[in-house]
Amino acid sequence: MYSAVDFEAFDDDAISNLEAKRGVADRLAASAESGQTIGAGSGSTAYLAVRAIAARVAAGELERVTLVPTSLEIEMTIAGLDLPVGDLFADRPDWLFDGADEVDPAGSLIKGRGGAMFREKLLFKATDDRRVLVDASKAVEKLGSKFPVPVEVVPRALPVVVPELESLGAVELQIRTGSGKDGPVLTELGNVIVDCRFDEIAGGLEVAIKSTTGVVESGLFQGYEPTLVSP
Numbered sequence: 001m002y003s004a005v006d007f008e009a010f011d012d013d014a015i016s017n018l019e020a021k022r023g024v025a026d027r028l029a030a031s032a033e034s035g036q037t038i039g040a041g042s043g044s045t046a047y048l049a050v051r052a053i054a055a056r057v058a059a060g061e062l063e064r065v066t067l068v069p070t071s072l073e074i075e076m077t078i079a080g081l082d083l084p085v086g087d088l089f090a091d092r093p094d095w096l097f098d099g100a101d102e103v104d105p106a107g108s109l110i111k112g113r114g115g116a117m118f119r120e121k122l123l124f125k126a127t128d129d130r131r132v133l134v135d136a137s138k139a140v141e142k143l144g145s146k147f148p149v150p151v152e153v154v155p156r157a158l159p160v161v162v163p164e165l166e167s168l169g170a171v172e173l174q175i176r177t178g179s180g181k182d183g184p185v186l187t188e189l190g191n192v193i194v195d196c197r198f199d200e201i202a203g204g205l206e207v208a209i210k211s212t213t214g215v216v217e218s219g220l221f222q223g224y225e226p227t228l229v230s231p
Contacts, residue, residue, distance in 0.1 A: 023231040025049040041098025054081035071116035095129035112150035112219025146197040157214020172197035
């Protein structure tokens with residue numbers, strides 16, 4: 001069981017803007033209610049929110065809260081905190097919380113620095129109540145200003161996918177590599193991540209990327225109209 005493993009998804013000392021993110025996480029946890037099923041997103045702010053919810057449960061303020069994770073590290077965190085780990089086969093989320101790498105004025109997002117785009121987007125599709133945890137560092141006027149769009153690709157499809165992404169306007173493409181291993185980062189599904197820079201991210205680009213044969217998912221989130229939760 002994960003609860004028997006000494007595991008921390010993030011080191012607090014290494015989390016940027018820690019106090020601001022704690023404030024967002026605490027606000028989020030305060031809105032949880034007993035008996036709810038909640039989608040638990042990836043990233044450092046979401047990790048802090050899981051811990052804040054667990055603290056409320058431990059204090060007796062909440063009962064029977066089930067969390068559906070978007071990534072293995074968050075799943076291990078939930079189990080390690082003795083909270084029930086939910087699954088979409090059995091548990092439809094009442095709402096979800098997740099972080100973002102960038103958010104523009106229209107509420108469009110870039111996510112996926114943790115490589116969990118598929119499960120994150122699956123949870124986004126599973127509920128209409130989406131709460132995105134952001135501090136001031138995540139806000140941009142133009143999507144793609146700070147981060148590339150990550151695209152999960154079946155490795156054998158790379159020769160087909162790369163020129164298709166270039167035809168969609170990608171001006172720089174790089175297969176993501178890991179600092180703790182040789183070679184590319186592999187997703188939980190065993191695929192590679194291609195980080196794509198675009199000069200312009202137009203409406204409909206998410207759908208166009210997903211329509212490319214060999215693409216599993218992207219970290220571009222357009223038209224989901226999330227509720228932004230900030231300090």
